[in-house]
Amino acid sequence: xxxxxxxxxxxxxxxxxxxxxxxxxxxxxxxxxxxxxxxxxxxxxxxxxxxxxxxxxxxxxxxxxxxxxxxxxxxxxxxxxxxxxxxxxxxxxxxxxxxxxxxxxxxxxxxxxxxxxxxxxxxxxxxxxxxxxxxxxxxxxxxxxxxxxxxxxxxxxxxxxxxxxxxxxxxxxxxxxxxxxxxxxxxxxxxxxxxxxxxxxxxxxxxxxxxxxxxxxxxxxxxxxxxxxxxxxxxxxxxxxxxxxxxxxxxxxxxxxxxxxxxxxxxxxxxxxxxxxxxxxxxxxxxxxxxxxxxxxxxxxxxxxxxxxxxxxxxxxxxxxxxxxxxxxxxxxxxxxxxxxxxxxxxxxxxxxxxxxxxxxxxxxxxxxxxxxxxxxxxxxxxxxxxxxxxxxxxxxxxxxxxxxxxxxxxxxxxxxxxxxxxxxxxxxxxxxxxxxxxxxxxxxxxxxxxxxxxxxxxxxxxxxxxxxxxxxxxxxxxxxxxxxxxxxxxxxxxxxxxxxxxxxxxxxxxxxxxxxxxxxxxxxxxxxxxxxxxxxxxxxxxxxxxxxxxxxxxxxxxxxxxxxxxxxxxxxxxxxxxxxxxxxxxxxxxxxxxxxxxxxxxxxxxxxxxxxxxx
Amino acid sequence: xxxxxxxxxxxxxxxxxxxxxxxxxxxxxxxxxxxxxxxxxxxxxxxxxxxxxxxxxxxxxxxxxxxxxxxxxxxxxxxxxxxxxxxxxxxxxxxxxxxxxxxxxxxxxxxxxxxxxxxxxxxxxxxxxxxxxxxxxxxxxxxxxxxxxxxxxxxxxxxxxxxxxxxxxxxxxxxxxxxxxxxxxxxxxxxxxxxxxxxxxxxxxxxxxxx
Ligand code: B12
Ligand code: FES
Numbered sequence: 001x002x003x004x005x006x007x008x009x010x011x012x013x014x015x016x017x018x019x020x021x022x023x024x025x026x027x028x029x030x031x032x033x034x035x036x037x038x039x040x041x042x043x044x045x046x047x048x049x050x051x052x053x054x055x056x057x058x059x060x061x062x063x064x065x066x067x068x069x070x071x072x073x074x075x076x077x078x079x080x081x082x083x084x085x086x087x088x089x090x091x092x093x094x095x096x097x098x099x100x101x102x103x104x105x106x107x108x109x110x111x112x113x114x115x116x117x118x119x120x121x122x123x124x125x126x127x128x129x130x131x132x133x134x135x136x137x138x139x140x141x142x143x144x145x146x147x148x149x150x151x152x153x154x155x156x157x158x159x160x161x162x163x164x165x166x167x168x169x170x171x172x173x174x175x176x177x178x179x180x181x182x183x184x185x186x187x188x189x190x191x192x193x194x195x196x197x198x199x200x201x202x203x204x205x206x207x208x209x210x211x212x213x214x215x216x217x218x219x220x221x222x223x224x225x226x227x228x229x230x231x232x233x234x235x236x237x238x239x240x241x242x243x244x245x246x247x248x249x250x251x252x253x254x255x256x257x258x259x260x261x262x263x264x265x266x267x268x269x270x271x272x273x274x275x276x277x278x279x280x281x282x283x284x285x286x287x288x289x290x291x292x293x294x295x296x297x298x299x300x301x302x303x304x305x306x307x308x309x310x311x312x313x314x315x316x317x318x319x320x321x322x323x324x325x326x327x328x329x330x331x332x333x334x335x336x337x338x339x340x341x342x343x344x345x346x347x348x349x350x351x352x353x354x355x356x357x358x359x360x361x362x363x364x365x366x367x368x369x370x371x372x373x374x375x376x377x378x379x380x381x382x383x384x385x386x387x388x389x390x391x392x393x394x395x396x397x398x399x400x401x402x403x404x405x406x407x408x409x410x411x412x413x414x415x416x417x418x419x420x421x422x423x424x425x426x427x428x429x430x431x432x433x434x435x436x437x438x439x440x441x442x443x444x445x446x447x448x449x450x451x452x453x454x455x456x457x458x459x460x461x462x463x464x465x466x467x468x469x470x471x472x473x474x475x476x477x478x479x480x481x482x483x484x485x486x487x488x489x490x491x492x493x494x495x496x497x498x499x500x501x502x503x504x505x506x507x508x509x510x511x512x513x514x515x516x517x518x519x520x521x522x523x524x525x526x527x528x529x530x531x532x533x534x535x536x537x538x539x540x541x542x543x544x545x546x547x548x549x550x551x552x553x554x555x556x557x558x559x560x561x562x563x564x565x566x567x568x569x570x571x572x573x574x575x576x577x578x579x580x581x582x583x584x585x586x587x588x589x590x591x592x593x594x595x596x597x598x599x600x601x602x603x604x605x606x607x608x609x610x611x612x613x614x615x616x
Numbered sequence: 617x618x619x620x621x622x623x624x625x626x627x628x629x630x631x632x633x634x635x636x637x638x639x640x641x642x643x644x645x646x647x648x649x650x651x652x653x654x655x656x657x658x659x660x661x662x663x664x665x666x667x668x669x670x671x672x673x674x675x676x677x678x679x680x681x682x683x684x685x686x687x688x689x690x691x692x693x694x695x696x697x698x699x700x701x702x703x704x705x706x707x708x709x710x711x712x713x714x715x716x717x718x719x720x721x722x723x724x725x726x727x728x729x730x731x732x733x734x735x736x737x738x739x740x741x742x743x744x745x746x747x748x749x750x751x752x753x754x755x756x757x758x759x760x761x762x763x764x765x766x767x768x769x770x771x772x773x774x775x776x777x778x779x780x781x782x783x784x785x786x787x788x789x790x791x792x793x794x795x796x797x798x799x800x801x802x803x804x805x806x807x808x809x810x811x812x813x814x815x816x817x818x819x820x821x822x823x824x825x826x827x
Contacts, residue, residue, distance in 0.1 A: 042765075044795070062799060232765075240765050302766045303714035304741055452674055475670045498671045505674065598716035607719065608676040 007056070007085050009033050010092040024050055024057065024080035024091060025230070035097050036401070037081050037230055039237070043067045045394050048080040049097050056089025095405055095428035095489060115216035116578040118332075119178050119279045121194035122146075126171040137162050141175060141182065154182040155328060178279055183328040195219075195271075195278045197264050197325065198572035200344065201256065201285030201293055202226060203235055203368055204392060204401070205537075207566065208263035209573050210271045210278065216577035220271025222263040227255045228292070233389045234368045235288045239302040242292070253295040254322075260293065261324045278325035281318060282576040283333045284568050286342035286369065287311075290333055294321070304598065306339030313586055332582070334575055335589040338596075340384035345371045346589045347571020348535045350581065352564055355380050355588060359530030360522075362515065364553065365568065366391060366538045370511040373592075376522035380588070383595040385514035390507040391432035391538055396500045397479075400429030402541060405489055407434035407482060409543065410441050416466035417441055419482060426489030430482065430496070433541040438482055438496050439504055440546035443613055447471065447480055450613045452505050454478045454498050473497070508552045509611030514597060515554065516606045521595060526554030535567040550613055618642035620655040623688065627660030628667075630680030632687045639688035649695040653732065657688050661730025665814035675723065678813070682726035689729065703734035705824045708750035708787075709759040710738030712770035717763035720793055723813040724759060731817045733757075744770070744777035751778060751787040757820055760806075762793040771796075772804040788823040792816060 004017035007027045016031035025035050025048060039045035043063030053076050060068070064079050080097070124144040127133060135143070138159065142152040154162070162185065166173055169187040176184040176194050184191060198209045203226060210220040231241040231252070242248040260283075268275050283293065287308050291298040294314065300307045318329040334343035348365050349355065354375045363373040370385040393399030393406075400406050405428035409420040419434065421427050430438065442448045445467055447455060460468045470481040476499045483494035519526060532553050534540065540563040548555045564570075574581040597603055618641050626634035642652045664681045667673040673681075707728050711721050718740045729735045736755060738746055747758050758778075760771045771791050778784040788807040791800075801809035808823050810816040 042795070042797075044797070063797075066798070236764055236766055243766065302764070304716050451677060453672060475672075478671075502671065502674055604679070604719055604722065608679045611674070611676050 005056075005085055006088045007031065008090045010090065018085055020086055021058075021084045024078065024083045024085060027085055028080065028091070028093065029230070033093060034225070035080050035093065037232070039081075039232060039394070043079055043082055045233075046079065047097065047394060047399070049077050049094060050080045050083075051076050051092040051094065052078055052083075052089060054087075054089060056085060056087040057083045058086055113216060113574050113578050113581060115214060116580055117194075117196065117213040117216070117280075117576070118579050118582070119176065119194050119196055119213050120145075121191060121214065122175050122177075123188065124171075124173055124175055126166075126173075128171050137166055138182070140171075141166070141173075141185065145175060145177065145182075152177060152180050152182050158182065158185070158328065176279055178328075178330050181328075183279060184326065191277060193273075193277065195268075195273050196280040196282070196576045197267065197278050198282045198569060198576045199260055199263065199284070200347070200566060200569035200572055201260065201283060201289040202344070202568075203238075203286065203289060204229065204233070206259045206263050207569050208260070208267040209569060210264075210267045210273055211573055211576050213279075213577065218573060220267040220269070220273065222266025222268075222270065224259055224263050224266070226289075227259050228252055233392065233394050235286060236302050238292065239288060239298050242297065243299060249292075249295070249297055252292045256289070256293040257322045261322075264323070264325065275325050279329045280576060281323055281325060281329065281331045282572045282582075283331060284343040284347040284572040286344055287336045287339050288342075290336065290343055294333065301339040308336060308339045311336050311338070311589070313582075332575070334572065334582075334585050337382055337589050337592045338384075338594045340369060340386075341371060341382050341592070341594055343589075344568035344571075345373065345382060346585050346592075347568035347575075348564075349373055349380070349382075349571070349588050349592070350585045351567045351570035351574055352533050352535070354533070355591070357531065360524050360528050361531045361533065362518075362529050362554075363533040363535055363564075363567075364511065364515070364539065365535040366511065367536055368392060370514065372511065372514045372518055374515075374518040374522065374524075376524060379522060380592045381518045381521055381595055382592045383514050383518060383597055385510045385597065387507040387510045388503075390503045391435070393429065393431055393435075395503045396430065396435060397497050398429045398482075398494045399435065399500070400431055402431040402433070402537065405429065406431035407438075407494065408541060410434055410437035410482065412441050412444060415464060416470075417445075417482070427483040427487060427494050428489045430494060432538050433543065433546075434482075435496070435500070435504060436542050436546045436550060436552070438480075439501060439613075440543075440549035442480055442496070442501075443549060448501060448613070452501050452611070452613060454480065454501065504550075505611045505613075508550055509607050512551055512553070512610035513603060513607040516610060517597060517600060517603065518595060520602070520606075526556075529554060529556060530560065532556055532561045533567070534561065534563045535565070537566065539563050540565055551610065618645050618647050618652075620647070620652060620659070623652070623656035624660035624663065627657060627681055627684045627688070628663050630677060630684050632684040635684040636687040636691070639691045643691060643695065649692050649699055650701050652688075653692055653696065653701075657685050657692070658730060658732055661685055661727060664730070665727055665817060669812060669814040675719065678723055678726070682723070682730065685726065685730050704732040704826050705756045705820065706734045706736065706754060707757040707759055707820060708736040708738060708747060708755035709761070710742035710747065711740040711761045711763075712767050712774065713741055713743055714770055715762050715764050715767035716740045717761070717793075720763065720813070721759075721761035724761065724792065724816045727813040727817050728759075728820055731821070733820060744774045747774045748777050748781045748783060751783045752781070755787055756824055757788045757790055759816070759820070760789065760791045762791075762796060765795045768793075768795060768800065771800075771806065775805055790816065790819055790823060 014031035207223040314333040370387040404423040405425035407430040479495040479497040623638040790808040810819040
C-alpha cells in the first residue's frame with residue numbers, strides 16, 4: 001500500500017487507509033462512519049467535532065481557531081470538516097457528531113382511498129391465432145386488455161420479445177400496462193403482483209414506501225439519511241455546492257438517484273418484492289430536492305425571485321433517470337407550487353384533505369423550511385418560512401437529530417426537571433422536541449423571561465435551589481444544565497445556552513410569523529381555527545403543550561392539534577394508488593395561493609412579536 | 617430642565633410615546649439638538665447596543681428601542697440639518713443582489729443612526745451599481761448585508777464594481793450577515809466585518825477614524 005495513511009476511528013475502531021490531506025470527515029466516511037456536517041464544512045456550526053491526540057492532522061486552521069474554544073483546542077477537539085489527515089492517526093468521534101439511523105416516522109394516513117392505479121396488471125386468456133383470426137400479436141393483447149386500452153402502445157424492445165413471450169405463455173400471459181403503454185408481458189404466474197413505490201425526498205431524510213397496487217396497501221418501507229447532507233444541512237447550501245463545485249450538480253443528482261434506489265431496495269427487501277416488479281415510482285420533495293433528483297439546475301430557485309425550471313407534474317422513464325425498478329417503469333414527480341413550496345407540501349395538502357376540512361384549518365410541516373398551509377373555508381394559502389435547522393439540532397450547542405441518546409422530552413418534577421432520551425441511552429445531546437420542551441419548562445420555571453432572557457444571579461437566587469444550581473455562565477454562554485456530567489454520556493454536562501434560546505426564538509418566530517401572515521390574509525384570528533395539523537416527523541414527536549407554551553402554534557385545545565405523521569409521503573402513496581388522487585394533486589397545486597413572505601412589509605413587525613414568548 | 621437621561625431610559629425601555637414627548641420637551645426648552653441627540657438618543661442606543669451584544673437584549677427589544685429612537689429622531693432631523701451638524705459619517709447600506717432578507721440590515725442601520733451616522737438605506741436586492749453610485753455621491757462607508765450563502769458572492773461583485781468604476785478607495789466597505797465571516801471579508805478584500813449590529817457601529821467608527 002503506497003502512500004496511504006492509516007486512520008482509526010473510535011470508539012468503534014473503524015479503519016480507513018487514505019491519501020495524505022484527506023479531510024477527516026471524508027476519511028470517516030471511507031471507514032463507514034458518517035459524521036454530521038450541517039453547515040457543509042464552513043466551520044460555522046461546530047457540529048462535526050472530533051477529538052484526536054498526537055500530530056496526525058494538519059494544525060488547526062483559522063476557521064477552527066475562531067470557532068473552537070481554547071479549552072477545546074487544548075483537549076484536541078477539531079472540526080472534521082476542516083482538519084486533514086497527514087499522518088497515522090486515531091480519532092475519537094463523539095456520539096453527538098455521528099449520524100445514526102434516526103427514528104423516522106414511517107406512515108401517515110392513507111385510509112379509504114380506493115385503488116385506481118395507473119399501473120394495471122391483467123391475467124389474459126387470449127384466443128389463439130388462426131386463419132380466421134389474423135390479428136397481430138399486439139392487437140390481440142390490447143383487445144384482451146379491454147376497451148380502455150384499445151390504442152395501447154409498446155416499446156420496440158418489448159415488441160421484439162413479444163411473439164415468443166406470448167407463445168411461451170400459450171396465449172395466457174400476464175400483462176402490465178402503465179397508462180396506455182404495455183410495459184411487460186410474462187407467462188402465467190410470472191408477475192404475481194404489480195407494485196409501485198412512493199418516495200419522499202426530504203432534505204434530511206429520504207423515505208420509500210412499496211405499495212401493492214391492486215389493493216393500494218403499503219407493504220414495506222425503507223429510509224436513509226439524504227447523503228447530500230455532506231454538502232450542507234439546508235437546501236441553499238446544496239444549491240451553492242451545485243454552483244461552485246465542478247460537476248456539483250451531477251454529483252448531487254447522482255447522490256439523489258442513488259439514495260432513492262437504496263431506499264427503494266430496502267423497502268422492497270422488507271416486503272420481499274423484486275424491484276423488477278415495481279412499475280411506477282411517485283416522488284415528492286421540496287422544489288430543490290425534486291430538481292436535483294431530476295438533474296435540473298436549482299440555481300434560480302435559490303435567488304430572488306426564486307424561479308423553478310418546472311412546476312407541473314413530470315413523467316420520466318425510470319431507466320433514463322437511473323432509477324432501478326422495472327426498466328420500462330416510470331417515475332412521476334408531483335407538481336410544486338413555487339420555488340420554496342414543493343411537491344411535498346402538495347402531498348401534505350392532498351393526504352390531509354385540507355381543502356375538504358369543514359372549518360378553518362392550519363397545517364404546518366416543520367423542517368428546515370417550515371411550510372405553512374391554511375384553508376380558510378374558502379381559500380387555500382401556502383407559504384414557506386425559512387425557520388432554519390434549529391429544530392434539527394443545528395446551531396444549538398448540544399443540538400443533534402432525533403437519534404439514540406438525544407434528549408427528546410423534558411418535564412418538570414416537584415423540585416426540578418427530568419428528561420428522557422431516545423432509546424434510553426445516556427444523554428449525548430438534545431433534539432428538536434427536547435429543545436422545545438426544555439425552553440417551555442424554563443419559561444414555566446422562570447429561568448427565562450418572556451423576552452427570552454435567562455435570569456441573572458439575583459434572579460437565580462429567587463428560584464428553588466434545585467433549579468438555581470443548574471444555571472451558570474455569562475452573557476452568550478449563560479446556560480441551563482439539562483443533564484449533569486453524571487447523567488450525560490459525554491464527558492461534559494448537556495446544556496442549553498442563552499444563544500441556543502435565541503436561535504430557537506428565530507426559528508419559532510419565523511414559523512409563527514408565517515402563520516400570522518396567512519391568518520391576516522384571510523382575516524381570521526388564531527381562535528377561529530378549528531384544527532391545527534402537524535405534519536412531518538418533528539410534528540409527530542413534539543409535545544403539543546410545549547409547542548403552544550413557546551408560541552410556535554396558536555393556542556387551541558390539545559384535541560384540536562393533531563399530529564398527522566409523514567403526510568407528504570402519504571400524499572405520494574395516494575398519488576401512486578389512484579390516478580384521481582394524482583389529478584387532484586395537480587388541481588391543488590394550481591389552486592393554492594402562494595404568499596411570498598419576502599415582500600411583506602408587515603413581516604418584520606410580526607416576526608418581532610412572534611419571537612417573544614407569549615402564548616396565545 | 618429637560619431630562620435627557622430619562623429620554624435615554626425611555627428609549628432603552630422602548631417607550632415610544634415618552635421618547636417623543638421628552639424630545640419635544642427638550643427642543644421646546646431650547647436644548648441644542650446636537651446635545652439631545654448625543655445625551656439622549658445616542659446615549660440610549662449605546663446602552664441598547666451593549667445589551668444586545670451581551671445577548672441580554674434580542675432582536676425584538678432592539679427593534680422596539682429603535683422605534684422609540686425614530687420617534688425622537690423625526691423631531692430632531694430637520695433641526696440637525698438646519699443647524700448644520702455634521703453626521704459622524706455617511707453610510708450607504710443595503711442587502712445585496714438576489715437577497716431579500718432585511719431585518720439584520722435594518723438593525724445595523726438603526727444602530728448606526730443611533731450612533732449619529734447619516735444612513736442611506738438602499739433596501740434589498742440592491743445591484744452593485746447602486747452602491748457604486750452612492751460612493752460617487754459621497755458615502756464614506758458602504759455596508760453590505762447577505763443572509764444567504766448563495767448571495768455572499770454578490771458582496772465581492774460590489775467591491776469589483778467599485779474597483780472598475782475607480783472609486784474603491786473613496787469608501788470603506790463593511791460586510792455582515794449571519795453566514796458572513798471575517799475570513800470571507802479578508803478573502804474578498806472588504807475593509808471590515810462585524811458579527812452584530814452593535815459591533816457594526818464600533819467597526820464603522822474604526823473605519824472612519826471617528827471616536
Ligand atoms: C426571517 C427569515 C426570513 C424572512 C425574511 C424577512 C425579512 N424581511 O428579512 C423570510 C421568511 C421572508 C425569509 C425568506 C427566505 N429565506 Co430566510 N430566514 C429567516 C431567518 C428565520 C432569520 C433571519 C433573521 O432575520 N435573523 C435576525 C437578524 C437580526 O439577524 P442577521 O440577519 O444575522 O443580522 C445580524 C448580523 O448578521 C449582523 N448583520 C446583518 N447584516 C449586516 C451588515 C453589515 C454591514 C454588518 C456589519 C453586520 C450585519 O447584524 C445583525 C444584527 O446583529 C433565518 C433562519 C435563522 N434561524 O436564522 C432564515 C434563513 C436566513 N433563510 C434562508 C432561506 C433559504 C430563505 C429563502 C431563500 C427560502 C425559504 N423560503 O426558505 C427565502 C427567500 C428570501 C430571500 N432570498 O431573501 C436560509 C439561508 C440558508 C443559507 N444557507 O444561506 C436561512 C438560514 C434558514 C435556513 N437554514 O433554511 N427568511
Ligand atoms: S463546522 Fe464542520 S460542518 Fe459545520
